[in-house]
Amino acid sequence: MKSAGTSPTRFAVAVRYLAPKLVQFAFVIWATYTVTFLLIHLLPGDPLLAALSVKGGDATTTDPAALEILRAQYGLDGSLWDQYWGHLIQALQGNLGLSIATGQPVGDMIARALPNTAAVAILALVLGVVSSVVITYFAYVTRWGWVRNTLLQIPPLGVAIPAFLSGLVLVSIFAFGLDLLPSSGSRNPLSIVLPAITLALPVGAIFFQVFSAAVLEAMASPYVFTATAKGLAPRTIFLRHVLRNSLLPSITILGLLIGYLAGGTAVVETVFSRDGIGRLTVDAVLARDSNVIQGIIIVVALVYSVVNLLVDLSYGVIDPRTRAALSGTAVARAKDEAAVEV
């Protein structure tokens, strides 16, 4: 295969690489939408009454005629098939419908909540990755085996402690005890810190497991042996050689972690009373607000698929071998090799 020098060839390669990815991308989102639709609508009970009772409390209307009118208003009338197509076509036009429980447009609710969640998730990811790299670095450069073992034992604690508990402990110490950070809400820009740390614990711990394993493996590899023999300092070897090679398998886990974050934010957003996708989801599920649940699922599926697409593409940037041959199989092979060999 030619090197990626001339643009038409490069374009063709990119299309050949991207086209199946995009088809897969669309399929994943359609399938997620359909499964969610079936789950919501095949469950027993009436989603309209459930959502109305959130707003109406003990004054909730149960008059059949009134319910029929409301059903039509929220697009919940007609056969299951009509509803499915109606909502799907609407969604394709960018209209996610109205929330039954709040009456607000679903698109607006998500647009409002998404940046809050993204801010916490990104900060959590950065904190988790940076601290994993730092801890691993110290474990790598230390001369004493017991220090290394101790350092390597700390991060798994992050997974063991539930986010609900660590969140409350952090609030008690830093907000109520020391009065350093706000306990809740998103009115103060600093209020992002505690939820991000809470989420960074499990996220960092998972990332650490993969990353530190890759680093330890690299320590035993021939190129590190060569570099050491040449007299390079451990710090230089780590930053120049080991870090780059270990990031490749770690990038894969990042894609999965973003999926984890989508679920994990529900807990921290509840504990820290923050507006966000997680809490929106919890509220919508409790109210069986089907329009909101479907809207969120579509948006989260979109985000997740885009991230995974980006992860796939990033192999080309990090590993020059995949850059030279940008084809699906080459990337897949590079992924496998990255995990075992490097």
Place this chain on the structure above:
Amino acid sequence: MSTKKSRVFRLTAMPVAALAAISLLAACSSGTADNDAAPLESSKDTIVFAIKEDPTCLDPQLTSLTTSLNIGRQVVDSLVDQNPETGEIVPWLAESFETNDDLSAFTFTLRDDVTFSDGTALTSAVVKANLDSLIALGKTAPLASQFLAGYVSTDVVDDLNFTVTFSAPNAPFLQGASTMTLGIVSEATTAQAADVRCTAGPIGSGSFVYDSYTPNDSVVIVKRDGYDWASELREHTGEALVSTIEFPVITENGVRTGGLESGEFDIIQDLPYIDESRFTTDDYNLYAAANTGVPNSLIPNTTRPIVADEAVRKAMLLGTDREEINLLTGSVSGQPATSALTSSTSGFESQAEATAYDPDAAEELLDDAGWEMGSDGIREKDGTKLTVTATAFYAQDVLEATQIQLKKIGIDLQLKMVTSGDFFGAIATGDYDFLAAGLTRSDPDALRVLFSQASAAKWGIVDDAELESILLEQAATSDTADRQALIDQAQEIIIDKAYLVPMLETTQLHASVSTVSGVTFDSASRVQLYDVRASE
């Protein structure tokens, strides 16, 4: 009296007559009334009131969520106010009001100095627009449509006088007019779509105006400059005492209580009962009021064979120990339920004797009715087990306590905890033995809403012509004493025939730091923050 002056003025005007009429100073220096003390003020400008959930809808006409109403009350005034202690209806936006003999027409005279926060004046036409739009909204405003049942029209006499007419007598209307469900919003607001009113918030004539609403995060209200038409039930007159009230949405109980302890919040909504004892010290103030209306109860569907047996229902009523339920699951500040209405509802008449715990009498009733104790501790009759279900979507602990108590007399109460949607679904189809829930309404008419078979929102299914006629009659009786007699009768029948097994008076329990004062409940057990103030 042509124009209603401030409370200070009226109280002092009597002894000091004309002299006081020309001088407010005179009013401040004369007499011994408590409002002659130093004027109320707050050294803290901003009060932080942590609420437990997103208010969802800011327009109190369109929601019945307690959290929304607690905030909406500060922004929207009502035609009349109700004294929560005596049940007396007093002037507010309307300086006077009268009804015709059969309670089908209500004539109001408005104050002439009231404006909405958009600068427009309160006139009869605005009130008409309010009521007409509520009728047009129909089921989108479910509570309002109950208060306005039989609404015919609002006839404007002039700018300040108007008459509201109903096709049939409507005794609960005046009381409904005191709630924020029938609060008065500006004409511009009435013309808006329901979802806009919910998110943008209505333009009211209240002592505060909406400043911002970030869904799921916070609501901020600020003081209305120039406000001077508080009802006489308030402690002071003029503008509110604090300039800003923030309502952060704090869903996590531990964060609300922790924030109160650390001083991050001044007031918190819904202190969990379990935390109550931590906050009974002098550092905090507790505010407790039982929800008005029907207490959390078992509400029967007497078309079910076992439930139709009066002996079974009576045995359940006598076999339920409400003292214990309150002790186990209620607020320390709460009282055991003793009637079909809660003790905070106007018209409440204690049935303490008839509802006293008496398991022996309960067992005797069941024995006499042929329910024999089976080997498994559950009674049975002709091969049928004495098993009934209770459909509920909250307060499982209350039901569990009841379940254990009823088991002792051989009744097997099966709990059917469902989602709120399924609960209302069961009501719509009539598919239940007992419902377990309370119904919040500030008027004793709650009994008609719950029990009258003619009511659109009926929960209880009973076939009792006497009760039905009493319930309908009380809604059409203008004489207070006569109406009270009917409501007493209704409570008596409901308890006597065990059409309801009361379990617990659910308490609204809020807490503040002790430097905060002036938090009061209105007659619907929602908070009124006009007088709220805090010292540093």
